[in-house]
Amino acid sequence: NAGVTQTPKFRILKIGQSMTLQCTQDMNHNYMYWYRQDPGMGLKLIYYSVGAGITDKGEVPNGYNVSRSTTEDFPLRLELAAPSQTSVYFCASSYFDNEQFFGPGTRLTVL
Amino acid sequence: QKEVEQNSGPLSVPEGAIASLNCTYSDRGSQSFFWYRQYSGKSPELIMSIYSNGDKEDGRFTAQLNKASQYVSLLIRDSQPSDSATYLCAVNEGYNNNDMRFGAGTRLTVKP
Numbered sequence: 001n002a003g004v005t006q007t008p009k010f011r012i013l014k015i016g017q018s019m020t021l022q023c024t025q026d027m028n029h030n031y032m033y034w035y036r037q038d039p040g041m042g043l044k045l046i047y048y049s050v051g052a053g054i055t056d057k058g059e060v061p062n063g064y065n066v067s068r069s070t071t072e073d074f075p076l077r078l079e080l081a082a083p084s085q086t087s088v089y090f091c092a093s094s095y096f097d098n099e100q101f102f103g104p105g106t107r108l109t110v111l
Numbered sequence: 112q113k114e115v116e117q118n119s120g121p122l123s124v125p126e127g128a129i130a131s132l133n134c135t136y137s138d139r140g141s142q143s144f145f146w147y148r149q150y151s152g153k154s155p156e157l158i159m160s161i162y163s164n165g166d167k168e169d170g171r172f173t174a175q176l177n178k179a180s181q182y183v184s185l186l187i188r189d190s191q192p193s194d195s196a197t198y199l200c201a202v203n204e205g206y207n208n209n210d211m212r213f214g215a216g217t218r219l220t221v222k223p
Contacts, residue, residue, distance in 0.1 A: 033211075042115065042199060042213035043155070059212075090154055098143045098203060100211070102154040 002026050004103035006091050012109045013081040021076040021106050023091030029101075031094045032074040033058070034066065036087040037105075043090065049074055081110045113138045115202050117214035125222050130187040132217050134200030137181070143203040144176055144183045149216065150196045159185060190221040 007022045025032065030051050035043040045058030049068040063085060065077040074093075078085060086109050092100040114137040124130045132146075143162055147155035161167045161174040161183065173186040183202070187194055197216040204210040 035213075040119070040215060042215045043201075044213075045211060099145070099157050099160055101157070105154050 004091055004093055004101055006089075006103040006106050008106060009104070010107045012111060013078075014111060015081060015083065017081050018077070018079050019081070019108075021078070021089055021091075021108075023074045023076070023103060024072050025074075025091075025093040025101075025103075026072065027093060027095070027101070028071060029093035029095050030071070031096075031100075032068065033092045033094075033100065034064070034074070034076045035090045035092065036060065036085075037090060038087050046076065046089075078108075083110050086110045113202075113204070113210075113212050115200055115212045115214040117198075117200050117217045119215060120218040121220055122217055123220045123222060124190050126190060126192060128190050128221075130190045130194065130219055130221070132185040132187075132198050132200075132219065134183045134185075134202075134214055135181055136183070136200075136202045136212070138202070138204055138212075139178075139181065140204050141178075141181075141202045144174070145201040145203075146172075146174060146183075146185045147199040147201060147213075148194075148196045149199055155199055187219075190219075192221045192223050195219060195221050 004025045033048045034046040047066040049055045089106045091103040094100045146159040149155045159174040175184045199216045200214040
């Protein structure tokens with residue numbers, strides 16, 4: 001049971017480039033989330049999904065897109081990367097009991 | 112604006128002491144409360160959840176919730192150097208998970 005996995009672990013992007021952060025969970029959780037964490041700050045919710053085919057915006061969705069075609073996968077797409085998107089990105093999942101399990105994170109730098 | 116506030120610390124306690132971590136929240140409608148531990152460079156790890164007023168104990172950890180005062184705390188008894196980490200308080204308004212708000216975290220150092 002791998003839990004929540006994320007790839008890549010690290011990435012450097014140039015301004016204006018695009019990329020997709022991958023997230024997969026093998027716990028058959030309905031709910032999945034994307035957060036970003038800036039230094040010294042708490043986690044901010046970017047997007048979430050309550051099941052395959054259903055996604056919704058969180059607190060800071062601008063500059064990001066998501067899709068949820070399967071229960072297991074929840075990729076996060078960055079279009080036209082900006083320095084303000086430099087952050088650590090965490091994917092998480094949960095069943096129905098509110099307790100979220102986090103992946104190891106992707107450290108993204110936009111230069 | 113829904114806020115979750117924590118003292119950023121650092122909080123330093125000697126080994127074997129009780130560490131007390133505090134969190135206040137602004138949304139009176141909040142229903143679910145969580146404490147996560149985050150080691151440097153790692154992802155958050157759930158250590159406690161609490162949904163009702165009062166105390167909830169799990170090993171060396173006790174979570175305390177007071178909804179009237181909009182206050183949730185975490186006590187760590189017999190603190191160990193391995194408890195040194197940042198502790199994140201998270202608060203959720205509803206019974207679904209689309210409004211989880213995290214505090215910035217309190218950095219705890221347990222000195223041997």
